[in-house]
Amino acid sequence: MDRKNPIRVLLAKPGLDGHDLGVKMVALTLKDAGMEVIYLGMRQTPDNIVRAAIQEDVDIIGLSNLSASLVPMGQAVMQRLQAEKIEIPVLYGGIILKPDREKLLAAGISETFGPGTMMADIIAAIERLVPADKRL
Amino acid sequence: MYTKADLERIAAKRQAWESGTLAKMPPRQSTFSTVSGIPIKDIYTPEDVSGVDFLDDLGFPGEYPFTRGAYAPMNRGRPWTVRQVVGVGTARETNERHKFVMKEGQTGMSNDFDVPTCIGMDSDHPLAAGEVGRVGVAIDSLADMEALYDGISLEKANHSFTINHPTPAILGMFVALAEKQGAALEKISGTTQNDPLKECFAMKMFSFPPRASVKLMMDTWEFAAQHLPKWNITNLNGYPTRDSGGTAWHELGLTFASAIEYFDEADKRGLQIDAIAPQISIMWYVHIDFLEEIAKFRAVRRIWAKLLKERYGAKNPKSWKIRMHAQTGGGVYTYQQPENNIVRGTIGGMAAALGGVQSMAIACFDEALSIPSEKAHRLSIRTQQIIRHESGIADVVDPFAGSYFMEWLTNEIEERTWKVMEDVAGKGGMTRCVESGYVDRMLTQEAYKTSCAIESQEKIVVGVNAYVSEAAEEEPEVFRVSSETEQTQLASLRRLKKERSNPAVRKALDALRNAAEANDNVMPMCVAAAKVYATEGEILDALRSVYGEFKPADVV
Numbered sequence: 001m002d003r004k005n006p007i008r009v010l011l012a013k014p015g016l017d018g019h020d021l022g023v024k025m026v027a028l029t030l031k032d033a034g035m036e037v038i039y040l041g042m043r044q045t046p047d048n049i050v051r052a053a054i055q056e057d058v059d060i061i062g063l064s065n066l067s068a069s070l071v072p073m074g075q076a077v078m079q080r081l082q083a084e085k086i087e088i089p090v091l092y093g094g095i096i097l098k099p100d101r102e103k104l105l106a107a108g109i110s111e112t113f114g115p116g117t118m119m120a121d122i123i124a125a126i127e128r129l130v131p132a133d134k135r136l
Numbered sequence: 137m138y139t140k141a142d143l144e145r146i147a148a149k150r151q152a153w154e155s156g157t158l159a160k161m162p163p164r165q166s167t168f169s170t171v172s173g174i175p176i177k178d179i180y181t182p183e184d185v186s187g188v189d190f191l192d193d194l195g196f197p198g199e200y201p202f203t204r205g206a207y208a209p210m211n212r213g214r215p216w217t218v219r220q221v222v223g224v225g226t227a228r229e230t231n232e233r234h235k236f237v238m239k240e241g242q243t244g245m246s247n248d249f250d251v252p253t254c255i256g257m258d259s260d261h262p263l264a265a266g267e268v269g270r271v272g273v274a275i276d277s278l279a280d281m282e283a284l285y286d287g288i289s290l291e292k293a294n295h296s297f298t299i300n301h302p303t304p305a306i307l308g309m310f311v312a313l314a315e316k317q318g319a320a321l322e323k324i325s326g327t328t329q330n331d332p333l334k335e336c337f338a339m340k341m342f343s344f345p346p347r348a349s350v351k352l353m354m355d356t357w358e359f360a361a362q363h364l365p366k367w368n369i370t371n372l373n374g375y376p377t378r379d380s381g382g383t384a385w386h387e388l389g390l391t392f393a394s395a396i397e398y399f400d401e402a403d404k405r406g407l408q409i410d411a412i413a414p415q416i417s418i419m420w421y422v423h424i425d426f427l428e429e430i431a432k433f434r435a436v437r438r439i440w441a442k443l444l445k446e447r448y449g450a451k452n453p454k455s456w457k458i459r460m461h462a463q464t465g466g467g468v469y470t471y472q473q474p475e476n477n478i479v480r481g482t483i484g485g486m487a488a489a490l491g492g493v494q495s496m497a498i499a500c501f502d503e504a505l506s507i508p509s510e511k512a513h514r515l516s517i518r519t520q521q522i523i524r525h526e527s528g529i530a531d532v533v534d535p536f537a538g539s540y541f542m543e544w545l546t547n548e549i550e551e552r553t554w555k556v557m558e559d560v561a562g563k564g565g566m567t568r569c570v571e572s573g574y575v576d577r578m579l580t581q582e583a584y585k586t587s588c589a590i591e592s593q594e595k596i597v598v599g600v601n602a603y604v605s606e607a608a609e610e611e612p613e614v615f616r617v618s619s620e621t622e623q624t625q626l627a628s629l630r631r632l633k634k635e636r637s638n639p640a641v642r643k644a645l646d647a648l649r650n651a652a653e654a655n656d657n658v659m660p661m662c663v664a665a666a667k668v669y670a671t672e673g674e675i676l677d678a679l680r681s682v683y684g685e686f687k688p689a690d691v692v
Binding site for chain 2: 015016017018019020021024025027028029031037039041042043045067068069070071072073095097114115116118119120
């Protein structure tokens with residue numbers, strides 16, 4: 001990774017889900033891997049998330065949601081991004097079963113991560129989705 | 137129990153064994169520790185428990201310090217209650233589920249609510265979309281409470297509500313229902329979880345700021361003291377603290393530190409410790425470390441007994457004994473190879489039974505995927521029945537007592553727990569430590585250690601970072617609440633808002649707001665508002681307009 005231009009990651013929990021352990025572990029892991037992490041916190045609306053992504057000029061967005069609103073919230077965030085014509089890759093972590101994964105990928109989510117995901121796989125996906133020359 | 141000369145002889149023999157017999161066979165790894173991280177030696181001997189006094193530190197079950205059990209005969213008398221969690225969809229669907237599990241032999245029941253209800257939001261709140269009735273029952277108003285209890289006599293059944301910040305509203309509805317049924321309040325038994333601080337730092341289904349949440353809790357305590365003598369108004373809950381990454385001693389220490397905050401506030405309200413403490417019970421997590429969990433449950437009883445007798449000067453022996461519910465940990469379960477969770481649940485259930493809990497739930501094996509299917513539900517109940525009737529565990533009291541390792545580990549967990557409590561007290565008490573994010577940061581750091589250990593395979597999780605199935609795993613069948621549930625609930629909420637007397641609701645909510653502003657006990661006004669079918673969200677909004685909303689501190 002280019003140390004001068006660390007990858008900027010926005011992490012957020014859309015909806016009401018309170019299971020924030022996973023996203024905090026991802027935040028700490030990405031920081032230790034040299035990335036800049038902005039964690040918005042929980043109970044975020046899709047609007048909040050997209051606004052923060054613009055203001056913070058991030059390279060990638062990571063969403064976490066372990067509750068039932070997983071799919072509708074993911075779709076809503078993607079719709080807001082597309083309405084703003086913003087092309088930032090979005091990752092989604094949570095209890096994502098196969099049919100949910102298909103719906104999320106169809107909505108434009110770049111990659112999903114289910115329970116028991118190894119952190120190394122998340123880092124690898126970020127490095128693949130954010131090419132070195134695109135990093136600001 | 138051993139003389140100095142005995143111990144010296146044992147020490148000499150042990151050293152010889154270590155450098156002789158043991159040294160010939162090197163261990164498979166350089167260090168060993170419990171799942172919480174307590175370093176463990178090869179073996180334990182009388183040297184490790186030389187300070188243990190049988191009568192003072194262990195004694196007999198049902199007697200101070202209760203290390204061996206809360207009641208004299210323990211499972212030989214009344215075995216633990218099978219209390220699996222129920223809560224799904226609309227109140228009507230949950231009502232049917234309740235009747236199903238009663239038929240299967242369950243003797244106590246718990247109601248879990250959906251996320252909007254737990255947070256204090258109505259089903260029609262914009263952020264509630266997609267969440268209504270998904271992980272528990274949706275209760276918007278007294279009308280839902282009426283459907284939940286249809287055909288179930290309040291006086292005969294024992295019901296428990298997993299509700300925290302919205303307790304004034306939910307308890308208000310329950311009391312309103314009891315009065316409508318013509319049930320005598322003094323005969324009704326049940327439990328509300330009502331442990332608000334841990335919502336702010338662990339469970340994260342908070343509504344009010346920590347200090348306000350404790351004020352409202354005290355309102356419910358006062359109300360219960362006056363009107364609900366058989367109601368367990370608070371069931372402390374250490375489960376989410378453990379599930380948020382805490383060790384066994386964080387689970388215990390932070391739960392007890394919360395209890396200290398509550399008791400001190402209750403004292404300011406003039407509530408006597410001996411009127412409160414006998415009604416308190418605690419729910420714990422059961423982690424996968426079998427021996428550590430047994431030691432933990434034993435330590436809990438001894439710490440509680442000392443805390444209540446020595447710090448609070450409780451005179452009633454019932455205040456000194458803590459009754460416990462345990463649930464096998466959801467975080468221990470894996471999404472991969474879900475049938476393995478049946479085994480994990482069995483290990484946890486055995487640890488809880490050996491640790492002497494009064495009731496337990498074995499998480500259903502599909503818990504990492506969704507709320508339980510009926511098959512998974514039945515398996516959890518059957519697991520408990522097998523432990524009780526077939527394993528022999530229920531036939532003797534505290535069989536691990538006297539084990540050098542078990543007594544040493546019990547002491548170790550107790551000591552580490554007191555240290556957590558002292559640390560929190562030194563930083564201004566639990567409410568302050570929750571406001572500042574200190575507690576949240578503490579748990580996050582512990583969780584990160586575990587996360588890194590799993591990542592590096594220093595810690596093995598079967599099916600996840602080792603023994604992974606080569607073949608693509610079939611996704612098991614999961615039980616999903618139909619999306620019609622949400623529509624049904626929204627329709628009935630719309631109907632309610634049209635059919636009830638809205639002027640009466642407005643009047644009741646104004647009275648509630650005034651009571652909150654005057655710093656009065658809000659409970660009577662909550663009951664009054666519930667009776668005229670004010671919704672949970674409306675009641676909580678009235679309270680939030682006075683007390684504000686919690687915004688957690690930044691911790692990563």
